[in-house]
Structures are given as C-alpha cells and as structure tokens.
Amino acid sequence: MNEIQTRFMFRLSLEVGAHHVVGQSPISSRRIAPVAGGTFEGPELSGIVLPGGTDWIIVDPAGTWFRMDVRLPLQTNDGELLVMAYQGWRSGSPDALERLGRGEEVDPAEYYYRVACGFETASPKHARLNTIVAIGNGWRLPSGPGYDIHEVL
Template identity: 45%
Template sequence: MELQPLATFRVELAPVLHVGRTRWGDRRVIGIVGGSFSGPRLNGEVLPGGADWQVVHEDGSASIDTRYTLRTHDGALLYIQTQGVRHGPPEVMARLAAGEDVDPAEYYFRLFIRFETGSPDYAWLGRTLAVGTGRREPNAVVYDAFTLT
C-alpha cells in the first residue's frame, strides 16, 4: 500500500456553535463558509454549506465529522465526508481553542476521507479511500489528502 498525493484543502470556518455537553462529550457545530483545494489530481473550490459536527471528549481529544460540497476546476460537484481525530497535550489544545497559531507538529490531527459524485470524470474518487493530515488555523482547517493505492 502506498500514499499518493491528491490535494491540499483549505476549508474556511464560521465561528464555533457550542451545542453543550451531551452524553458523547462537548458537542460543537462549525459551519463551512468556503475555501479551496489544489493538488496534482484535484483542484477547485470548497462551497459554503456543510459543517463539522464535532465532539470534544473528557480527555480533550476531538472527534471530527465533516460533510460538505466541492466544485472542481471543471465544474463537477463532489460530496466529501471526513472523519478523524485531533488530540494533544492539554496546554496545546488550549492554545488551539484560543485561536492561536500552533505548530501542527505539537498535536495529532488525522482524517479518513470519502467522496461521492455523479461525474464520470471523478467516479474513481468514489472507489478510492483517502487519508489526510491536518492543521487548525484560527479560521480554517488545512489538510493534505492522499489516496491509498
């Protein structure tokens, strides 16, 4: 198995909506307001809409669950879903929560990525698993995506 670079995604985010503590943890909804992606196999824009339906657990780790829509450079629409985890030392996670710029080497942020589309040109994405490594910026998430071959 090998990793093949797909694209770098920059997903711009709305302010965090705190739903509150549920039986799963601290539920947060973070709307997606736009962005872009570019790489050797995929280029285009992140469309407004969708969100990260995130849970922050007692140990400070976050379960990531996003769903949103992409438009490729040639007009195809892609549905994307990511699921992952972000964790690190409490002081690092506190700095992230405060909106500070934190070196991604100080915390762990990994994703599974799935795609759906009706476009014949991008049908291969629906038959491909992808993974990513991410970093959180004050108003965006940036992640490098790779297909598993």
C-alpha cells in the same frame, strides 16, 4: 508484506464560521462548525469548497481530543460537484489544544491531527473517486483547518 502506499491528491484549506456550542449532552460535549468555503488544489483535482459543509465535533471533557465528522460540497475547476466526507481525530496536550482553541498558531508537531476520507460524485469524469479511500494530515490555523489529502493506492 504488502505495505500501504499513498499518492498526494490535494491540499484542502477551509474557512470555518462561528461554532454552535451544544454543550454537554448525555452522549458527549458537542459543537457544530459551519464550513463557509475554502479551496483545494492538487496535481489532478482543484476547485472550491462550496458553502454548506458542516463539522460535527465531539470534545473530550478533559480537553485532550476532538472527534470530527465532516461533510463538504466541493466544486472542481471543471465545474463538477463532489461530496467529500471525512472523520478523524485531533489530540494532544491540554496546553496545545487550548492554544489552538484561542486561535493561536501551534506547531503541528505538538498535536495529532489525522482524517480518513471518502468521496461521492455523479460526474463520469471523476467517477473513480467513488471507490477510493483517502487519508489526510491536518493542521489548524486561526483562519481554519487545512489538510494534505492522499489517495491510498
């Protein structure tokens, strides 16, 4: 069997602004969270999250899951620009997700938070990122979400 292996890329910490609550539409309960900034730090890739990212969130009416669709502009410490896009799920008991929603710290073992990531760049130095798949484990702090991002080898 060919088992999947990963390599740590970076820890991503986001600062999220006030959500724009669209509400219950015919398609879903939707909200949009602007990403104001943040940082990413790893052994080969570090930098800042530029303002302008957004997190388009679908929320289960029962309060047991969130579906995220995120686009972030990143600037590496060497001045190169990247786009990071990821989709994922945060699910758990209504109690755990309600506490997260109130801004409380909740042990990540109490909920599931995973993302699948891709990158886009015009930088020759970082061109290999255009063709990799990455995954991440997430957690939610009162200041915003965080992720440990791993390249799938």
